[in-house]
Amino acid sequence: MTMHLPQFITTNLEAILVEWEAFARSQAPSGSEMTTQDLRDHAAQILSVIAADIATRQTAEEQHEKSLGHRDPAPTSNSPAAIHGRTRQGRGFSLPQVVAEFRALRASVTRLWLASGHKRGAIVDELIRFDEALDQAQAESILKFSEEAALARDTFLAILGHDLRNPLAAITSAGHVLAQRDAEASDHVGSRILRSARTMNAIVRDLLELARLHLGGDIPLHRKLVNLEEICRAAMEEANAAFPEATYQLDVRGDVLGYFDGDRIQQLFANLCSNAAQYSTDGKHIALALQGEPTEIVFQIRNFGPVIPAASLPTLMDRLTQVGGDAMDAGRPANSLGLGLYIVREITLAHGCMVTVESAASSGTLFQVRLPRAAAA
Numbered sequence: 616m617t618m619h620l621p622q623f624i625t626t627n628l629e630a631i632l633v634e635w636e637a638f639a640r641s642q643a644p645s646g647s648e649m650t651t652q653d654l655r656d657h658a659a660q661i662l663s664v665i666a667a668d669i670a671t672r673q674t675a676e677e678q679h680e681k682s683l684g685h686r687d688p689a690p691t692s693n694s695p696a697a698i699h700g701r702t703r704q705g706r707g708f709s710l711p712q713v714v715a716e717f718r719a720l721r722a723s724v725t726r727l728w729l730a731s732g733h734k735r736g737a738i739v740d741e742l743i744r745f746d747e748a749l750d751q752a753q754a755e756s757i758l759k760f761s762e763e764a765a766l767a768r769d770t771f772l773a774i775l776g777h778d779l780r781n782p783l784a785a786i787t788s789a790g791h792v793l794a795q796r797d798a799e800a801s802d803h804v805g806s807r808i809l810r811s812a813r814t815m816n817a818i819v820r821d822l823l824e825l826a827r828l829h830l831g832g833d834i835p836l837h838r839k840l841v842n843l844e845e846i847c848r849a850a851m852e853e854a855n856a857a858f859p860e861a862t863y864q865l866d867v868r869g870d871v872l873g874y875f876d877g878d879r880i881q882q883l884f885a886n887l888c889s890n891a892a893q894y895s896t897d898g899k900h901i902a903l904a905l906q907g908e909p910t911e912i913v914f915q916i917r918n919f920g921p922v923i924p925a926a927s928l929p930t931l932m933d934r935l936t937q938v939g940g941d942a943m944d945a946g947r948p949a950n951s952l953g954l955g956l957y958i959v960r961e962i963t964l965a966h967g968c969m970v971t972v973e974s975a976a977s978s979g980t981l982f983q984v985r986l987p988r989a990a991a992a
Contacts, residue, residue, distance in 0.1 A: 632659060642708065696751075872907075888903070922980070932972075
């Protein structure tokens with residue numbers, strides 16, 4: 616008995632999803648820890664919509680109009696394909712990777728159905744219907760992906776302007792004071808200029824790292840024997856310049872010498888210190904710790920502020936995740952570029968380790984990095 620394509624898709628849904636998952640895993644951004652549910656996303660719902668579309672009767676004229684894209688209903692942001700595009704964009708997939716998923720899905724369904732023993736001449740019409748329905752799903756997904764990417768880009772630029780405007784205004788104001796040759800105010804003004812310049816330098820530094828990573832480059836490392844206590848104190852001073860109201864307390868235990876890229880590690884520590892200061896609500900008291908262990912050095916930083924929901928933790932350090940729509944849910948203010956934690960993640964990956972995050976009302980938010988000691992090159 617011949618099984619029509621809609622029934623074949625429904626009956627063999629799991630086999631199709633297994634292939635979808637395997638391909639999606641090969642496309643997932645490096646460093647992402649995506650579960651089976653994450654990888655499959657809305658694939659089952661997309662296939663169900665496609666099967667229902669194929670099973671719906673249509674005239675030759677309707678089919679012709681649809682093949683030209685004239686009869687497709689307006690893409691909806693609530694369709695499974697549209698939601699898939701939005702979530703893939705939030706997960707750091709590129710547009711070509713999303714298109715490749717649909718291309719692989721088309722190939723999988725076609726190959727599996729042909730392999731089931733159907734006569735090719737009898738299935739041409741249903742394959743045409745399948746291609747049309749899949750093209751529509753792909754169009755909906757790409758449209759939503761592009762909308763989300765454009766929103767993230769526009770928000771990013773708006774926040775960048777906001778973050779640079781404040782220190783620039785401070786420098787301008789300080790310049791006016793200095794122009795009046797008020798010696799009594801010079802020391803205060805000089806400190807304000809230095810603090811503002813450091814803030815802008817940190818923003819530009821993170822932007823340069825983002826540009827490097829966007830172009831497909833890795834963060835270069837120049838390892839040498841360094842003292843992480845000295846580096847951590849320098850990072851605390853750097854962050855304190857931008858957040859003078861913050862109070863940092865560092866606890867050091869054991870041997871904290873190792874072969875690391877000192878500049879990158881300072882950038883990592885400074886970004887985490889700034890992040891903790893920006894989101895603390897208990898008087899800006901921030902606890903840091905360095906623990907030397909036989910094969911690694913453990914760095915921890917804890918602050919008390921808005922609790923980060925468990926659902927937000929897996930994507931907290933993704934690129935621009937703070938400006939992608941989940942910022943307020945994660946306790947993040949709207950005026951955050953979302954670059955600092957992304958750069959932290961990339962630096963730790965370059966050093967062969969990961970960042971872990973825990974957040975609870977009773978114990979605060981804890982970031983931990985376990986840096987493996989490396990032999991001298």
